[in-house]
Amino acid sequence: MATASKDALPITVANVTKTYGKVHALDDVSLEVKSGEFLTLLGPSGSGKSTLLMVLAGFTRPDHGSLKFGDTEVIRTAPHLREVGMTFQNYALFPHMTVAGNVGYPLRLRKRPKAEIAERVEKALETVQLGGFGNRRIDQLSGGQRQRVAVARAIVFEPRILLMDEPLSALDKKLRDQMQIELRRLHEKLGMTTVYVTHDQREALTMSDRIAVVNHGRIMQLATPHDLYERPANRFVADFIGDSTFLKVTRQGDRITWGDMALAHGAPAPDTAELAMMLRPERIALSDSGPVEGANNFAATAENVVYQGDSYLVQARLSDGAEIILRRAMSGATATTMPAPGDAITPTVAPEDTVLIDGREV
Amino acid sequence: MVAIHANEDGLRRDERLERLKLFGLSSPATLLILVILVIPVGWLFYVSFVGADGSFSLENYERMVSRKSYSRIFITTFQVSFLTTGLCILIGYPLAYFLSQLPPRLASLCMITVLLPFWTSLLVRTYAWLVLLQKQGLINSWAMSLGLWDEPIKMVHNMTGTLIGMVHIMLPFLILPTYGAMRAISQDYMKAASNLGARPRTAFWTVFFPLSTPGLFAGALMVFILCLGFFVTPAVLGGGKVIMVSMKIVSNIELFVNWGAASALGVVLLVLTMIILWVASRFLKLDQIAGGGH
Numbered sequence: 300m301a302t303a304s305k306d307a308l309p310i311t312v313a314n315v316t317k318t319y320g321k322v323h324a325l326d327d328v329s330l331e332v333k334s335g336e337f338l339t340l341l342g343p344s345g346s347g348k349s350t351l352l353m354v355l356a357g358f359t360r361p362d363h364g365s366l367k368f369g370d371t372e373v374i375r376t377a378p379h380l381r382e383v384g385m386t387f388q389n390y391a392l393f394p395h396m397t398v399a400g401n402v403g404y405p406l407r408l409r410k411r412p413k414a415e416i417a418e419r420v421e422k423a424l425e426t427v428q429l430g431g432f433g434n435r436r437i438d439q440l441s442g443g444q445r446q447r448v449a450v451a452r453a454i455v456f457e458p459r460i461l462l463m464d465e466p467l468s469a470l471d472k473k474l475r476d477q478m479q480i481e482l483r484r485l486h487e488k489l490g491m492t493t494v495y496v497t498h499d500q501r502e503a504l505t506m507s508d509r510i511a512v513v514n515h516g517r518i519m520q521l522a523t524p525h526d527l528y529e530r531p532a533n534r535f536v537a538d539f540i541g542d543s544t545f546l547k548v549t550r551q552g553d554r555i556t557w558g559d560m561a562l563a564h565g566a567p568a569p570d571t572a573e574l575a576m577m578l579r580p581e582r583i584a585l586s587d588s589g590p591v592e593g594a595n596n597f598a599a600t601a602e603n604v605v606y607q608g609d610s611y612l613v614q615a616r617l618s619d620g621a622e623i624i625l626r627r628a629m630s631g632a633t634a635t636t637m638p639a640p641g642d643a644i645t646p647t648v649a650p651e652d653t654v655l656i657d658g659r660e661v
Numbered sequence: 662m663v664a665i666h667a668n669e670d671g672l673r674r675d676e677r678l679e680r681l682k683l684f685g686l687s688s689p690a691t692l693l694i695l696v697i698l699v700i701p702v703g704w705l706f707y708v709s710f711v712g713a714d715g716s717f718s719l720e721n722y723e724r725m726v727s728r729k730s731y732s733r734i735f736i737t738t739f740q741v742s743f744l745t746t747g748l749c750i751l752i753g754y755p756l757a758y759f760l761s762q763l764p765p766r767l768a769s770l771c772m773i774t775v776l777l778p779f780w781t782s783l784l785v786r787t788y789a790w791l792v793l794l795q796k797q798g799l800i801n802s803w804a805m806s807l808g809l810w811d812e813p814i815k816m817v818h819n820m821t822g823t824l825i826g827m828v829h830i831m832l833p834f835l836i837l838p839t840y841g842a843m844r845a846i847s848q849d850y851m852k853a854a855s856n857l858g859a860r861p862r863t864a865f866w867t868v869f870f871p872l873s874t875p876g877l878f879a880g881a882l883m884v885f886i887l888c889l890g891f892f893v894t895p896a897v898l899g900g901g902k903v904i905m906v907s908m909k910i911v912s913n914i915e916l917f918v919n920w921g922a923a924s925a926l927g928v929v930l931l932v933l934t935m936i937i938l939w940v941a942s943r944f945l946k947l948d949q950i951a952g953g954g955h
């Protein structure tokens with residue numbers, strides 16, 4: 300985690316509910332964002348991410364619940380008094396002001412002296428690598444530059460909390476990758492508590508200290524990227540993150556079996572009636588020389604092989620009819636052993652990659 | 662082998678054909694403009710330079726400069742136009758703002774009531790105001806029976822009546838473009854302003870108002886220019902006390918059968934209007950360079 304600046308504020312959300320008619324946009328959400336943390340809200344479209352962010356910013360009034368910045372209850376505080384920086388999905392840069400006009404706006408509202416405004420605006424623009432762009436009109440900027448101006452405007456008044464709603468969704472992939480690194484670096488430097496919204500799992504995994512996976516207005520899991528990926532709490536999280544496939548497995552006494560095969564697994568199985576084994580495509584190996592000692596070996600038939608440049612995907616069917624997908628990195632050695640459709644193959648999964656989760660659909 | 666210039670002639674012919682089609686489509690409009698605008702206006706210019714004896718002369722224009730009554734008419738015309746435009750802004754802008762904040766469905770319903778005057782004859786509306794405003798009119802008799810005032814107030818056949826009628830008729834021309842500009846302002850701008858620390862009133866004046874000015878400006882310009890050439894309403898409600906250029910043109914023709922004088926007035930009015938439009942468009946462009954338009 301980034302070193303929290305001493306001004307960063309923790310956020311405490313408790314039992315916040317927001318309904319629109321019958322839709323629960325937020326369903327009893329409780330969440331703590333630590334001081335200086337970079338927390339991402341990740342979830343499918345319509346899951347309530349923006350609604351939660353709007354509650355934090357003060358633009359959506361929840362039905363009930365509590366919201367604290369530090370020790371101060373702010374749930375009924377007007378948006379303009381909350382002192383949180385925010386970037387909007389479409390940036391919402393004022394088109395009738397220059398770049399400097401936009402970035403200086405919050406400082407002018409706070410009646411700072413002219414010289415100080417000019418200095419801080421330039422500093423903020425330099426922070427987002429737009430030094431000298433002050434006189435540009437907004438419509439003279441590229442998408443990535445607009446995004447940076449939006450960030451500069453949100454941080455220039457040194458808010459202790461920064462909210463970002465899908466700030467990179469309008470950018471092309473290359474620029475997005477670059478901005479992810481830049482935003483992350485900015486966070487390390489400024490250390491303000493940051494809540495970031497995205498529906499892009501890779502972005503979330505790359506940038507966050509912790510990720511809250513949201514679905515149907517509820518938080519499905521709140522964990523570090525590592526734990527989220529390696530130890531998903533339920534089927535929704537396991538499914539949403541990574542291109543997993545699932546096998547239905549059963550508990551027989553102490554043993555967990557798939558069909559007749561006993562599974563070797565690293566971490567203990569959760570204590571639930573239904574169980575599923577999660578298979579990540581890149582964690583399945585292809586043995587060229589038959590079953591591997593100590594690993595879980597499956598017998599399968601390759602159905603589809605897709606060349607993807609850096610890797611290839613194999614869609615295979617197991618003996619019980621279940622379909623799995625595995626990915627293998629491409630190298631000179633693996634290229635020659637690339638299976639053809641119809642080949643019998645032996646996918647193997649190491650015990651530590653054999654993750655058992657609650658099998659119920661959420 | 663395929664030549665480097667393959668299909669060059671064919672492609673060029675297609676291009677020409679397309680342009681020809683486009684020209685064909687616009688030709689009726691072009692013709693219409695030529696017949697009903699360019700030719701009559703040219704004729705107007707010509708007639709304005711013909712003296713009483715039928716030869717070329719500047720007497721029609723000299724008369725306008727030398728006679729005081731003419732300058733008074735121009736002053737009145739601009740006065741009425743300015744006041745009407747100003748009142749339309751004062752009444753229309755808040756109304757447009759109110760409409761723009763309503764949910765779209767309700768807003769269009771309310772918009773119909775604003776546009777209703779558009780669908781009634783100008784003459785009918787003007788005479789309706791006469792009925793309402795005159796000494797024994799509805800407003801005076803009600804107000805007196807309610808004891809609001811004892812003597813009937815003179816609200817018509819003067820500047821007051823003219824302005825009331827003109828503002829009523831011009832209001833939609835101001836509201837429509839203003840409303841359009843306001844609807845186009847994303848709610849996110851106001852949210853951003855508020856998030857950055859602006860109180861609602863500050864957010865309005867620093868963000869909403871500047872973004873709505875292109876529409877307001879277009880509406881005000883339209884109202885002003887329509888007012889400059891307005892005839893029916895000031896003629897009926899002004900009662901001969903408010904004389905505008907258009908009325909002088911009519912009297913020049915009907916009373917004095919002086920086509921030259923009437924044409925000269927028309928030319929001056931036209932030129933003044935064009936100058937205003939030109940200045941306004943310059944102003945609009947300057948505004949855009951400063952980051953106003955979008």
Ligand SMILES: Nc1ncnc2c1ncn2[C@@H]1O[C@H](COP(=O)(O)OP(=O)(O)OP(=O)(O)O)[C@@H](O)[C@H]1O
Pocket residue numbers: 319322323324342343344345346347348349350351498
């Ligand atoms: N103003 C509103 N009126 C009615 N329903 C709303 C409103 N705002 C949001 N909703 C509903 O609340 C739910 C959550 O919406 P929200 O905008 O928070 O989703 P999201 O997670 O941000 O989705 P996306 O990734 O598409 O932006 C959705 O079902 C949405 O339809």
Ligand SMILES: [Mg+2]
Pocket residue numbers: 348349350
């Ligand atoms: Mg959203």
